[in-house]
Amino acid sequence: MNYTLHQLQIFLEIVEKRSITKASEALFLTQPAVSIQLKKFQDQFPLPLTEVIGRQLYVTAFGEDIAKAARRILDEVATIDYRTKEYQGKLAGKLSISVVSTGKYVMPYYLSGFVNMHPGIDFNMDVTNKQKVVRDLEENRVDFALVSVLPENLSLQQLPLLKNSLYLVGGSERERNRKGKKETIFKEQPLLFREKGSATRNAMEAFIYEKNFPVAKKIELTSNEALKQAVIAGLGYSIMPMIGIRNAVEQGDITVIPYKGLPIHTQWNIVWLTNKKLSPAAKAFIAYLEENEQAIKKKYFSWV
Template identity: 55%
Template sequence: MNYTLHQLQIFLKICQIQSITKASEELHLTQPAVSIQLKNFQDQFPIPLTEVVGRKIYITEFGREIAEAAEKILNEVNAINHKTLTYQGQLSGRLKISIVSTGKYVMPYFVSEFMKQNPGVELIIDVTNKSGVLKSLELNEVDFALVSVLPKKLNITKVELMQNSLFFVGSNQLNLKKSNDKKNLFENTPIIYREQGSATRNAMERFITTNKFSVQKKIELTSNEAVKQAVLSGLGCSIMPLIGIKNELKNNDLQIIKVKGLPIITTWNLISLTSKKSSPVAIAYLDFINSKKEEIINTHFSWIGNY
């Protein structure tokens, strides 16, 4: 057999995602390139690793065993690379952070300089929903999690990063004639929600309940980007994090509609399990955040004060 580490990496990713298309996207390769490498890898085994039913790829029992072996091999290779960098005096290892979807507008700015300073560190940012973030933290699968609502059932350590402001937002094509039209607008215009369990969804529902608004038409979408595009199209209005609509406000595509009781202010927190034995990379990153967060906020997020 003459398979390569690159083929192992591709096969493992396909097994984890069970999609050649999505695997190619995550690996930043073309779909044909991934398909060719999968075929070249499969040709070295007399037993099928995968099977296609309809348009969906399935991993055989033998394929799953090969995937487990591939993961162990790749982990050992990473360990060798990290040890080499350590002997060279460089910080090395893996930093894994799980974030909610709106956190993607925040987290990159809080890791960029750290990664430039430490080229031996491998960064993994998992973008998922609130329940997925908390599950990965509870199972000790990540070093840190970025959340705006702190979990009640986990013993965690937190670092407050920055405020998260939620405003009532509509398309700039929406005409508001009178100030007293705004309550009617909220109650009579379709309101676009995030999915159940989303921190933004929970904040919206608390606000609507507190103000005794009666929402007649609800639309539910499963990502902040999807909500933004729906609002841009004029499909409805929503309560959205300011952090995710900077360019749309700047280009006058969206408008903030002033409603009593808004904005809702929460805080982005970087949290970790108190009981977790932190790696040298995680410790170094925590030191970096504590010393640099104010500078990062002033450099990249000072525009928030304009709203």
């Protein structure tokens, strides 16, 4: 056996992503480079690690076992690095956070000062849907999560960061050409929704249910950015958080439509499991947020 740590990292990324293309994107490598390293790694084993059926890559049972061992090896290597930095008096360790997709407009501003202050900390931010965020918390895969609606089934500690406001919006060109009163939008116009489980979708559906509006046509999109572009293109109307569309509103691409009962106000919160034993790096991050969250809000989000 003569595999390298680099090959272990690549194989682990392939196992987690179930795709050479997605693994190469995550690792900032070319697809051929990832494929070559996977082949070199595979050549050192008598049994297949992966198999391709149709166009889908699958990890074999043997491959899953090797991935578990690879994860343990890489964790131990990281521990050596962290211990070295700690002996040098530096804060070191891993920090992981799962963020709902709209949270990508918020979280980097609360992270940058801390991460730049402590270069010995390795940081991972997974931007995903609400269901996976809750699952990551539930299975203790991450230190923290950023959510606008607290999961009801988990015992959590929370630190409020920023107000989140959702407005009725439409593409400016479509809105200029729309006929009739705005009260007819929910009854006559196509409505654009996020995927099921999204906090944005839940808020929009709750508003429609409360008002007992019959929905004429429903279009579903699986990311906030896709939803924003669909609104700009004039596909229909939606209820969206201002944090993700502010630039488009200021540029005149999206029009905010005043409507009774809107905006809907929620709160961005950093949350973690109540019984989780936080690492020194995680504790330092919470202390940093408690001390600096008002200054960060004033510097970057005074418009909220």
